[in-house]
């Protein structure tokens with residue numbers, strides 16, 4: 001199960017309807033571009049994909065050849081969204097997870113913890129969203145579920161202080177991966193960004209290379225709204241990657257390519273369901289096959 005069936009159904013079926021057995025002209029390419037835009041590839045990426053498909057299929061007379069060219073071009077674009085980076089830090093490798101409330105941040109942290117544990121690494125979680133009591137409780141539940149210790153303080157504690165303590169504890173215990181949750185209250189945006197910058201400063205004093213990763217979690221169903229979220233967080237934090245959730249609930253799977261290319265940020269993980277195993281390290285070839293078969 002790829003979790004991309006909705007996107008595939010819509011995109012693949014409509015591309016087939018347009019191209020199978022038919023001759024291709026300028027209007028066909030315009031319609032193809034519209035299909036990509038509807039799947040949230042973004043206007044610029046959609047235009048680039050169509051342009052490259054035209055070049056690649058210059059001699060093509062029939063739709064089937066154009067379809068193959070389109071698939072190959074999309075596969076290339078997905079490839080550039082992938083960045084195979086291993087965990088490099090010798091001490092705790094610190095992954096800071098940021099994003100607005102409701103995008104699936106806590107769930108993604110839980111799934112990510114499970115993933116690393118399955119890979120044989122020890123994991124600790126830091127309850128850095130001190131703004132919402134429910135967030136701390138939810139993280140503790142995930143900690144129990146995946147058998148990872150959770151470092152938390154009382155409500156309204158200083159987020160940077162929680163993460164500072166978690167780092168020291170992780171280092172003392174020889175933990176491989178420390179995953180830190182952060183607040184996602186966007187209505188007081190400037191305060192949140194200051195809080196995130198403080199976390200970065202505090203971590204940097206403990207380990208000059210920390211945080212090793214700062215990933216923004218995005219909900220694929222929010223469409224173009226996600227653009228302003230990337231902009232805001234990237235400005236404040238210099239992100240190292242994206243995790244895109246809820247791809248199972250939308251036909252707009254193209255958002256993965258659109259956002260990644262627009263900001264030059266790799267997609268690290270995709271969420272395709274609510275279960276603990278429904279988080280996949282982003283794999284371009286797999287994604288291309290799931291999008292188009």
Ligand code: GDP
Pocket residue numbers: 099100101102103104105106107108184245246247248249270271272273274278
């Ligand atoms: P947070 O506020 O960002 O921490 O969001 P939560 O982790 O609490 O998630 C919000 C809701 O989205 C929950 O009901 C999750 O089960 C759901 N969710 C998270 N990731 C996915 C996903 O990949 N697919 C689906 N279908 N639901 C998801």
